Amino acid sequence: MILAMRALGVGDLLTVVPALRGLRAAFPDRPLALAAPAWLGPLVDLIGGVDALVPCDGLAPRRLPAPGVAVNLHGRGPQSHRLLHSAGQAPMMAFACREAGHHEGPVWTADEHEVRRWCRMLSWYGIATDPSDLALRRPPPRSVGLTIVHPGAKAPERRWPVARFAAVAAALRDRGHRVVVTGSPADAPRAADVAALASLPPGAVLAGETDLGDLAALVAHARLVVSGDTGIAHLATAYRTPSVTVFDKVSPALWGPPPDRPEHRPLWRGRLLDVTVDDMLSAVDGVLCAPAS
Template identity: 45%
Template sequence: MTGPARRGVTGPARRGEELPGGAHPDAEPDHGERDTSDVLVLRALGLGDAVAGIAALRGLRRAFPGRRLVLAAPRVTGGWLRDLGIVDEVLPSSGLEPLDRHGESISDRDGNGDSGAGGGESHVAVNLHGRGPQSHRLLTATNPARLIAFGCTEAGHDGPAWDQEEHEVDRWCRLVRSAGGDCSPEDLRLDPPGERSSDVVLHPGAASGARRWPVDRWVTVARALARTGRPVAVTGSAGEAGLCEEVAAAAPEVRSLAGGLDLPGLADLVARAGLLLSGDTGVAHLATAYGTPSVVLFGPIPPSWWGPAIDPHLHTVLWHAEEPGDPHADTIDPALEAVTVDEVLSAAEAQLSR
């Protein structure tokens, strides 16, 4: 199946520090002296997860105005979100490692003199990481006054029901709305850093073999795009340098930037690009947030779960399956393998001619 992923309503770009100051009608009432204790949010995942969580984080800003938003996340992605004004502080974390050992980074500012996630009793903990029980227990161990999370019988928490078929962005927005934080996929938008260029960015890598389109097909695509006269850049991590150099060897006009960009540099490149082509990975979510036209090759995870959540006219998703596959498999997923060079080039041409 080929076509745009989801529909959204176009609206102005917004950053964290530019959000409306008013809280949702169901948010905590202001009785004259606003509570300034922290909101601790767990989302210790990768780049795509970080971007997909921006809308929910903005909803938390609205639910708890005046409170410091502390994000437990990897240092690099968390620091990028902090620098954008989406959160106030980063608690460096990875996966499901304990949070209490970093307790000194979470200040209890309710005036009782206590400090640390395990010492104070008034901070709010929010689980944007998963449905538990491990992630629920990690946050419960910080001794919060309140836990906002999906329901989990094993962790003894009563919350909204998890919906496996729900889009990732909608899922976390729904959770935050249940706590009084108004938000929607429109809150994914980030301000572009400048004028858009004519550059085409290719990102051939992915975390698992199941999500890596064959390199020889990327080479053919790179060669065809180079013939259009547009600058073509290939991005990837330092560990993907060999893959990216192989793709870049398709034509003299194609250059590899693998390992040469930090996260802000990668975000800037994608934000200014005329077109991004990639698999279902983190850079695709950057394109969604910045409104960069994209062609995204899906498999094994369906775009109804992780595809572009706004601006369907800007994003073409290519998906050839009816059910999800194993995203952690070592070999390419059949749905992704079914995507052809011709349809990728056709989709790219259609986006470039807009």
């Protein structure tokens, strides 16, 4: 069995899709298991090629199945290296980490896009990948042609102000968009505030009412996604749904969409609050006028 680990969130999982596909192609006759949070199961199914999901949320000590080959797609170590080593003395593909006693592998580089980081790591071990292979299987539509405003993000510093999301939502509604506001259950109050300030119609707030499979279906068949730098932006990239993403201090060169896709527009000024409503609406015009992919 090949055991890969990525015990993180939605965006983190979607940035290693090319790496997982490379492993699948390199070991076509061996089971491929992924150690990741169980709640990501709907997305793992949409990636395809993964034979088993091993529940693993974070790096707390746990019992993992003994692999034939372990693959650390989680981080630079040493904690993640040690957790995989605890599953058995199998060969491990990972970045070199002296603290964990893992001396082979490429050197970790901080200034590198997250997709290319893991492709480069596997390339060091002779495994070919395609960094542009980010697509997910397209689920049946739940609704078609919605404009999704997603004001939440796990990290507070990535949350663009509610009033600005509401101003964008109202402007898009006035342009004829069917606007819905999505998010996790924890985002529901924030989503309700956006909808109220924008005077959106009843039923526009979907925060807390969609699981990951539902959210993927909404994004796959949406007209537009407007969000901060969080998981839904990576879903938009996976489905090539036009999107505008507000970034905080972290450059989109490290976590943003591929730069050769005009249907995705990252907004980055170095500070979240330096991005204005006019910036967002101008970017929306740009992605909606971009040539169809």
